[in-house]
Amino acid sequence: MKRFITIITLLLMSVSLFSQGRIRDYGIKPGIFRTGEYNAITDVPGVKVGQVTIIEGDDIRTGVTAIIPHEGNLFRLKCPAAVYAGNGFGKLAGVTQIEELGNTESPIILTNTLSVAQGIEGVITYSLAQQGNELVGSVNAVVGETNDGGLNDIRGRHVTAEHVLKAIEIASSGPVEEGCVGAGTGTICFGFKGGIGTSSRVLPKSLGGYTVGVLVQSNYGGILEIEGVPVGQMLGRYSFKNAVEEETRVLSSACESTSSKSPSCESGSYESTQDSQLNPDGSCMMVVITDAPVDARNLKRIAKRAMMGLAKTGGIASNGSGDYVIALSVCKENLINESTQKYNPVLLHNDDMSALFEATIEATAEALWNSLFKATDMTGKGGRTVKALPVEKVVELMKKGK
Numbered sequence: 001m002k003r004f005i006t007i008i009t010l011l012l013m014s015v016s017l018f019s020q021g022r023i024r025d026y027g028i029k030p031g032i033f034r035t036g037e038y039n040a041i042t043d044v045p046g047v048k049v050g051q052v053t054i055i056e057g058d059d060i061r062t063g064v065t066a067i068i069p070h071e072g073n074l075f076r077l078k079c080p081a082a083v084y085a086g087n088g089f090g091k092l093a094g095v096t097q098i099e100e101l102g103n104t105e106s107p108i109i110l111t112n113t114l115s116v117a118q119g120i121e122g123v124i125t126y127s128l129a130q131q132g133n134e135l136v137g138s139v140n141a142v143v144g145e146t147n148d149g150g151l152n153d154i155r156g157r158h159v160t161a162e163h164v165l166k167a168i169e170i171a172s173s174g175p176v177e178e179g180c181v182g183a184g185t186g187t188i189c190f191g192f193k194g195g196i197g198t199s200s201r202v203l204p205k206s207l208g209g210y211t212v213g214v215l216v217q218s219n220y221g222g223i224l225e226i227e228g229v230p231v232g233q234m235l236g237r238y239s240f241k242n243a244v245e246e247e248t249r250v251l252s253s254a255c256e257s258t259s260s261k262s263p264s265c266e267s268g269s270y271e272s273t274q275d276s277q278l279n280p281d282g283s284c285m286m287v288v289i290t291d292a293p294v295d296a297r298n299l300k301r302i303a304k305r306a307m308m309g310l311a312k313t314g315g316i317a318s319n320g321s322g323d324y325v326i327a328l329s330v331c332k333e334n335l336i337n338e339s340t341q342k343y344n345p346v347l348l349h350n351d352d353m354s355a356l357f358e359a360t361i362e363a364t365a366e367a368l369w370n371s372l373f374k375a376t377d378m379t380g381k382g383g384r385t386v387k388a389l390p391v392e393k394v395v396e397l398m399k400k401g402k
Contacts (some may be wrong), residue, residue, distance in 0.1 A: 012284035020376065020388065022178070023226075023369045026395045030227055030369070031362030033355075036200040039366075040176040041213030043200040044289045046070040046330055049215065050171030051182030051196070052163045059153040060379040063194055065182035066120070066167035067108040067215060067287055070330050073132050075139065078103040078336040079328045080345070082296045084303035086310065090283050090322020091116050094142035103336055104328060107168050109143045110183035110217045110285050112152065119143035122164025143323055146219035146283035148186030151380030161364030168298055176215065179374030183285075186380060187219035189371065190314065191237045191278045192389040193378055194218035197371025201359035208348070210292035212356060214306065214363040218371040220321050221280035225314040226369060229401035232314060239280035239316070281320030284310060286364055287329040293334050293346050294354055303327040305357045309364025 022032070024039070036043025048068040051065060055061055069079050079102040083095050093116050106127050109119040116359035124140035127133060148154060156236045167182070176198045178184075185197030200213040220241045224232030286306045294302070303325035310323065334345040348356075372389045379385040 002143070020373055020391050022374050023366060026391065026396065028227060028395070030366045031201065031234050033201040033203060033359050033362060036202050036211055036213070038175050039200055040198040041067065041200060041215040041287065041289055042173045042176055043202070044211045044213040044291050044330060047213060047289055048171035048173050049176045050167040050169065051177060052167045053181050053185050054158055055185065056158070058383070059381040060156065060158050061152040061186035061378060062112050062115070062148055062159055063156070063182040063185040063263065064159060064163050064167040065110040065184070065215070065217065066164065066171050068168065069104070069108070069157070069289060069328055070335070071316065072335070074107065074128055075105045075127055075130065075133055075136060076338045078105045078338070079330055080295050080299060080334055080336065081326065081328045082299035082303050084300060084307065084325045084327070086307040086323035086325070087319070087321050089315040089320050090145065090324055092144050092324045093120055093283070094140045094323070097140040098142070104140070104142055106139060106141050108287055108326060109141070109164055109167070110137050111143065111145055111159050112154055112183070113145045113147040113149070113345070114154050116143045116145050116158050118157070118161050119164050121161040122168070125161060126165055126168050134340045142326065144285040144326065146183070146187055146285060146322065148219065150186070150188050151378055151384060151386060152186035153381050178370050180378055183217045184371060186378070187217060188282065189218040190221055190222065190224040190232055190385050192372060193375035193386045195371045195375040197367040197369070197374065199363040199366035199370060201363045203355050204361060207355040208292065208352065210290055210356065211358040212288065212290045212292070212363050214360070214367045215287045216367045216371055217285040218368050219282040220282040220323065221278070221318060222314040222316040225312065226394065226398060229398045231397055234397045234401065235390070235393070237278060239278055241278055254320055280316060280318040281306050283322035284315065284327045286310070288325060288360055288364070290329055290356065291331050292329060293331040293348055294329050294356070295334070295345060295347055296352070298348070298353055299327040299329060301353065302356060302360050305360040306364045309361045310360065310368065312365040313368045
């Protein structure tokens with residue numbers, strides 16, 4: 001076990017050493033609300049994150065990310081919660097009980113598609129071992145996933161329940177490692193290296209002073225945009241590019257033969273290239289946690305706004321994409337105590353929700369951009385290399401695009 005911990009620590013150190021900066025490090029400051037101290041989901045009081053990165057040999061590029069909502073017994077003090085599926089092509093475990101009861105009772109685990117079962121096993125083992133849970137006979141494990149099979153030997157199912165337990169054990173508050181770590185080790189986003197990203201927003205005191213934190217696992221496609229600038233198109237890397245360029249080429253040829261001056265004939269011609277990394281399919285897991293006093297109904301509304309954050313980045317929730325949002329409230333007064341018969345939460349009025357919606361959109365979009373900015377080049381299964389977003393070039397393009 002000591003050797004295992006050492007390997008994980010060294011991997012995290014190496015990822016941190018060669019990673020790029022976050023989006024704000026380049027002078028890009030999305031949104032209007034300020035961030036928390038760490039600009040991370042851990043800015044929400046009590047929230048912890050633990051990650052295990054598994055990089056072995058030439059083909060294994062995967063991992064686990066664990067989010068611990070609060071420091072108490074998660075089964076005995078349940079969190080109000082909701083789930084929203086932007087597109088349901090995925091395997092989110094635990095969703096039906098959240099929908100039915102409006103709460104969560106365990107850590108939230110993110111991993112790869114074929115390791116959801118190991119995530120469930122790890123969460124159950126952890127939950128049953130907690131003091132006070134000696135008579136517990138049912139645990140609703142919440143495990144989300146994206147498919148990292150482009151870089152990882154996903155069929156080898158290299159994630160174990162022990163990896164999940166280790167991620168929970170080492171979870172901590174403070175800064176959160178981003179990019180090619182944990183559940184984001186082998187992910188791909190917009191044809192570039194994706195990964196784990198996080199961000200937070202703190203509302204002004206006049207709007208309640210609440211904190212919203214978001215953590216994402218980015219593995220999706222579309223047409224990358226950053227703060228309204230069509231970066232993906234400017235880089236020449238975006239979903240449906242080949243079809244668009246082929247049509248442009250055909251139209252251009254037709255225009256040359258007819259000397260037409262229609263708008264479609266003046267758009268120019270491009271050379272078509274094949275690139276499977278531009279596939280719009282994939283998935284994105286988004287976890288939103290707030291300390292605002294909101295119930296499952298309004299958490300569902302918050303979760304829907306996270307999808308707006310994904311849309312701001314150019315994500316399209318394609319047919320083959322599993323895009324899920326898990327939203328929780330950790331407001332101490334509203335935790336659901338298993339030992340009491342009655343539940344009397346204090347809740348915000350609907351009229352006071354709009355600022356939380358804006359904060360969620362901002363933090364989700366920035367978390368997704370951070371997942372790209374912090375990722376690094378990675379070579380994995382079959383010798384395939386996926387390049388990181390060329391951040392310096394992107395910054396130049398954004399200056400021109402603005």
